[in-house]
Amino acid sequence: MAPLTIRALAFAQRGPYDFTVRSGECLGLEGASGAGKTLLLRAIADLDPHEGSVLLGDLDCREISGPAWRTKVGLLPAESHWWHDRVGEHFRELDPDDLERLRLLGFDRSVLSWQVSRLSTGEKQRLALVRLLQNQPEALLLDEPTGNLHSSNVAQVEQVLQQYRLGRAVPLLWVSHDPEQLGRVAARVMHMHRDGSLEMLQPGRA
Amino acid sequence: MGVKPLSAVDLALAAGLVLVLGLCSYRLRLGLEKRLAVSAFRTTVQLLLIGQVLNILFARGDFLFVAGVSLLMLLVAGREVSARQNRRIRGVQGWLLGTGAMFVSSFTVAYIALAVIIGNEPWYAPRYAIPLLGMLLGNTMNGIALSMDRMTETIWQQRQVIEQRLLLGQSGAEATAEIRRQALRSGMIPIINAMAVAGLVSLPGMMTGQILGGSSPMDAVKYQILIMFLIAAGTGFGVMVAIWQLRRNLFDDRERLRLDQLQRR
Numbered sequence: 327m328a329p330l331t332i333r334a335l336a337f338a339q340r341g342p343y344d345f346t347v348r349s350g351e352c353l354g355l356e357g358a359s360g361a362g363k364t365l366l367l368r369a370i371a372d373l374d375p376h377e378g379s380v381l382l383g384d385l386d387c388r389e390i391s392g393p394a395w396r397t398k399v400g401l402l403p404a405e406s407h408w409w410h411d412r413v414g415e416h417f418r419e420l421d422p423d424d425l426e427r428l429r430l431l432g433f434d435r436s437v438l439s440w441q442v443s444r445l446s447t448g449e450k451q452r453l454a455l456v457r458l459l460q461n462q463p464e465a466l467l468l469d470e471p472t473g474n475l476h477s478s479n480v481a482q483v484e485q486v487l488q489q490y491r492l493g494r495a496v497p498l499l500w501v502s503h504d505p506e507q508l509g510r511v512a513a514r515v516m517h518m519h520r521d522g523s524l525e526m527l528q529p530g531r532a
Numbered sequence: 533m534g535v536k537p538l539s540a541v542d543l544a545l546a547a548g549l550v551l552v553l554g555l556c557s558y559r560l561r562l563g564l565e566k567r568l569a570v571s572a573f574r575t576t577v578q579l580l581l582i583g584q585v586l587n588i589l590f591a592r593g594d595f596l597f598v599a600g601v602s603l604l605m606l607l608v609a610g611r612e613v614s615a616r617q618n619r620r621i622r623g624v625q626g627w628l629l630g631t632g633a634m635f636v637s638s639f640t641v642a643y644i645a646l647a648v649i650i651g652n653e654p655w656y657a658p659r660y661a662i663p664l665l666g667m668l669l670g671n672t673m674n675g676i677a678l679s680m681d682r683m684t685e686t687i688w689q690q691r692q693v694i695e696q697r698l699l700l701g702q703s704g705a706e707a708t709a710e711i712r713r714q715a716l717r718s719g720m721i722p723i724i725n726a727m728a729v730a731g732l733v734s735l736p737g738m739m740t741g742q743i744l745g746g747s748s749p750m751d752a753v754k755y756q757i758l759i760m761f762l763i764a765a766g767t768g769f770g771v772m773v774a775i776w777q778l779r780r781n782l783f784d785d786r787e788r789l790r791l792d793q794l795q796r797r
Binding site: 374391394400403406407408 | 696699785
């Protein structure tokens with residue numbers, strides 16, 4: 327898969343941001359709440375208006391439609407949302423990869439018939455990951471993917487994400503408040519200061 | 533057969549009933565007597581005024597004059613639609629949206645009714661054109677205002693769900709399909725219900741007026757059926773145009789949800 331390149335990205339009096347998430351690399355992003363980490367992810371997914379460009383390999387996000395871009399560059403929001411009554415209505419036909427991910431995250435096929443209203447926050451978050459990966463995104467933006475999880479489930483989510491990244495050499499941008507987690511999963515870590523500026527903490531440690 | 537004219541004394545007698553109602557309101561301490569008086573006064577003055585306007589209109593009857601009055605009615609209705617929105621699209625766009633939808637549907641339907649169905653010579657004869665357009669505008673105005681308000685309000689409340697759907701690669705149209713369907717329904721259901729009970733629960737005002745005015749009941753009924761169909765078509769198509777345009781205004785060319793386009797009243 328191709329690297330994700332952020333070039334002179336500016337929005338809402340923030341930026342310009344310039345950095346690259348290499349193919350198959352997990353780049354960590356930490357910083358105080360309210361610094362604008364989520365806004366940065368939203369701009370990269372082209373969910374908010376922005377200037378500058380975001381490229382997946384040679385493909386500029388403006389060359390394809392917004393929905394097509396967001397299918398390729400998948401953003402997992404900190405809080406997932408569901409609109410149908412049952413879990414299964416949010417999913418396409420499950421393939422073996424999907425079933426394997428469900429199993430790793432502690433579910434089986436029967437989860438599809440569950441009522442969304444009965445899911446816990448943590449269950450929703452884990453299922454949202456499987457739902458997003460069904461799009462087979464070529465780059466992943468993760469906003470606190472384990473933020474609402476019980477510690478016993480954190481390792482499983484990390485494992486699913488690392489498998490996906492390594493299996494397809496997908497670039498991953500991982501936002502977390504937990505320095506230990508970023509130490510485990512990320513090759514490099516960026517820090518976002520309160521003014522929104524970025525600083526690479528461990529440059530080159532690949 | 534003409535209508536038996538009412539004298540000022542006749543109306544004063546009817547006003548006496550309202551006066552008694554006001555006294556009751558005072559004795560029962562409903563606190564409605566002032567509002568009752570103001571409303572009764574307003575209805576008298578406004579209707580007398582419009583009577584004068586229609587007198588002039590019917591006497592002149594040239595196209596430009598009819599067109600001018602129609603335009604004025606449209607502008608007032610457009611203002612009313614904007615005023616009834618809790619959250620509306622910013623600036624001229626927002627006003628154009630509701631007014632444009634009303635213009636497209638009401639004026640088209642009114643033209644078809646006048647020129648093709650009723651077939652007057654000339655088709656814009658004000659005795660037919662103005663009341664017909666008035667009734668169409670009044671009803672499409674209600675439908676459009678209701679459905680637009682429903683749609684903006686629901687999208688505002690469900691913005692996070694909509695953005696989640698956009699994030700999964702859906703377009704704005706896909707992400708709001710159910711919301712738009714509900715908004716369309718809420719705009720169209722009042723007229724559908726009105727058609728279902730017409731004649732059973734209520735005698736429509738226009739028909740009553742026509743019968744009082746001396747028309748045969750069957751003639752009045754046929755006109756009422758025509759009006760019902762016209763209002764249903766005008767409201768339905770107007771609501772569709774409004775919801776379609778509203779969706780185009782709330783999502784940009786990158787299919788992002790642009791709630792910054794909304795302003796609260």
